[in-house]
Amino acid sequence: MAAAIEAENLVKTFGDVRALDGVSLDVPEGTVLGLLGPNGAGKTTAVRVLTTLLQPDSGRATVAGVDVLKHPNRVRSLIGLSGQYAAVDEYLTGRENLQMVGELYQMSARDAKKRALELLEWFNLSDAMDRTAKTYSGGMRRRLDLAAALVVRPPVMFLDEPTTGLDPRNRLALWEVIETLVEQGTTLLLTTQYLEEADRLAHDIAVVDHGKVIARGTADELKAQIGGERIEVVVHRPDLVPEAIAALTPFAKGDPAVEKNTRRITVPVSGGAKVLTDAIRELDARSIEIDDIGLRRPTLDDVFLSLTGHATEDENAADEGEHPAKKGRRGHGKDV
Amino acid sequence: MTTALPDAAIGPVPVTPRRGVPAMLHDSWVVAKRNLRRMTRIPEIVVFGLMQPVMFVLLFSYVMGGAIAIPGATPSHEVYIEYLMAGIFAQTVTFAVAGASAGIAEDMTKGLVDRFRSLPMSRAAVLTGRTFADLVQTAITVVVLALVALLVGWRIHDGFLKALAAFGLLLLLGYAFSWIGALIGLSVRSPEAATSAGLIWLFPLTFISNAFVPVSSMPGWLQPIAYWNPFSATVQACRSLFGNQLGPAPDVWPMQHAVLVSIGWSLIITVLFSWLSVRKYRRAAG
Numbered sequence: 144m145a146a147a148i149e150a151e152n153l154v155k156t157f158g159d160v161r162a163l164d165g166v167s168l169d170v171p172e173g174t175v176l177g178l179l180g181p182n183g184a185g186k187t188t189a190v191r192v193l194t195t196l197l198q199p200d201s202g203r204a205t206v207a208g209v210d211v212l213k214h215p216n217r218v219r220s221l222i223g224l225s226g227q228y229a230a231v232d233e234y235l236t237g238r239e240n241l242q243m244v245g246e247l248y249q250m251s252a253r254d255a256k257k258r259a260l261e262l263l264e265w266f267n268l269s270d271a272m273d274r275t276a277k278t279y280s281g282g283m284r285r286r287l288d289l290a291a292a293l294v295v296r297p298p299v300m301f302l303d304e305p306t307t308g309l310d311p312r313n314r315l316a317l318w319e320v321i322e323t324l325v326e327q328g329t330t331l332l333l334t335t336q337y338l339e340e341a342d343r344l345a346h347d348i349a350v351v352d353h354g355k356v357i358a359r360g361t362a363d364e365l366k367a368q369i370g371g372e373r374i375e376v377v378v379h380r381p382d383l384v385p386e387a388i389a390a391l392t393p394f395a396k397g398d399p400a401v402e403k404n405t406r407r408i409t410v411p412v413s414g415g416a417k418v419l420t421d422a423i424r425e426l427d428a429r430s431i432e433i434d435d436i437g438l439r440r441p442t443l444d445d446v447f448l449s450l451t452g453h454a455t456e457d458e459n460a461a462d463e464g465e466h467p468a469k470k471g472r473r474g475h476g477k478d479v
Numbered sequence: 480m481t482t483a484l485p486d487a488a489i490g491p492v493p494v495t496p497r498r499g500v501p502a503m504l505h506d507s508w509v510v511a512k513r514n515l516r517r518m519t520r521i522p523e524i525v526v527f528g529l530m531q532p533v534m535f536v537l538l539f540s541y542v543m544g545g546a547i548a549i550p551g552a553t554p555s556h557e558v559y560i561e562y563l564m565a566g567i568f569a570q571t572v573t574f575a576v577a578g579a580s581a582g583i584a585e586d587m588t589k590g591l592v593d594r595f596r597s598l599p600m601s602r603a604a605v606l607t608g609r610t611f612a613d614l615v616q617t618a619i620t621v622v623v624l625a626l627v628a629l630l631v632g633w634r635i636h637d638g639f640l641k642a643l644a645a646f647g648l649l650l651l652l653g654y655a656f657s658w659i660g661a662l663i664g665l666s667v668r669s670p671e672a673a674t675s676a677g678l679i680w681l682f683p684l685t686f687i688s689n690a691f692v693p694v695s696s697m698p699g700w701l702q703p704i705a706y707w708n709p710f711s712a713t714v715q716a717c718r719s720l721f722g723n724q725l726g727p728a729p730d731v732w733p734m735q736h737a738v739l740v741s742i743g744w745s746l747i748i749t750v751l752f753s754w755l756s757v758r759k760y761r762r763a764a765g
Contacts, residue, residue, distance in 0.1 A: 195597065196593055196596055198762070219598055219600075226590060226593065228590040230589065230591050230593055232517070232591060232592075233515040233589075234516070234521060235516060235517070235520075239516065243512075243513050246509045247506060247595070247598045247599075247600045247604075248598065248599065249497060249599075256753075292593065445748070
């Protein structure tokens, strides 16, 4: 499959901050790449370079086979962009916003109007279409912003933290839309700080930290990188710990870990549910009383923690995008 | 959202972007429509934009009119309003700077400039559309201001056509200054800063001129600056065209050729600042 998005060694510095420190990416046609990383990792800067909004200091990139630096205007006609800040005109109605975008894509006024109505219906905004966007809720604005990115059918889409700050219901609704787009064959680059989002939507994940891609693979490959499954047992009394370890040792693929105060024993295993049943039988045969037992697979959170040494949200402010005081920085590219 | 309409999900195939002047004019018109619509949604901006010059007319003519000596006449409210109006008109049109700078700065911070920059549209259109909408607003303001001035005793003495030419010069100056506003809006970090940055230098510019007092009353070293001020040329030209010039125009070249100098300055400012602004827009946000 041809690469719909290709980036080679992108570098961008703001003052002495290396927002992009040699980022290379490729996204095969019709797939979804999740760019995963905390705030300030360089995700947004990468998107801004690929969508022609920002000139990199060095490196090259193509989108749908067109060179981003040499033919930016051709790239613009092939992409849709929707960001974490819903970029809609709050003093225009939902319909006027979409119609304006359509006309700027060189559609006739009539086609732009028709397309706007279609999109408003799809995004459940028909009832609100003649109200100014100022009166919309955060979720509605985000939907309108995504609709604006879909006025024409862009073969390549960039979604920059599309669900940051949204409630679970709106998040789920946006995920469904995104999945529909991917089914239609759209190539998608998605940035997110939510591991769950990358896990659900992305075929491939690139973990970004401090302007570098520090890991790349499918969600499963990344999880495998930091080790497989573990059985976690919580025994009823502290004095049962040694015997429980003895019972679990035959199944262990490595050294067991014990947390004394919680009476929790963690043993690396392989073999899935079968091992878990066997382990339960063995513990039961030895009459070891347990409070809890489970098979635990690593989550992307574990992956992130083990790769970066910090959790995804510790530079936090998942809702930073909604914070008016921070907005001023955005137009000047400091928001990496 | 689960009931996806196939049509909506598929959508039209993007077309190759057009190029050249027709595409630029089309895109500018789309952006101008947007800005004009906003004006109707936020009428406060237009109303407050009107109140300020009206207030200036009343304050200057009634409070200061009796004290300021105009060559060739005894100080009075009636004489001063004749002298004053060209200056007030010119000051009003230059305040278009504030509208353009605040509007563009707001579009920058709200992410709309990013939206526009990611679209296959003309690189100049966001700015030309904005300055065109500002021009419409300026024209409305000038008409209302003229009506108020007529009520308080200002008169046109040399016929409608010359007055129309004067209004043309004023709008040209306003259009030129809105491009200065565009550059300011692209350069500052917040709409609030844009408003201050848009206005602060306008005060010395409009006061070190012939707008409110005769330049001959200023210290000698300041007089050439005041006479060559782009603002003074338009004021002098309008004063002559409205027939508000009492006695001969000051005997310095820019005042003797005020119409020419006014057009020249407006064109120079427009060309220079539109070039700088479009260049800045292309590289906006980094």
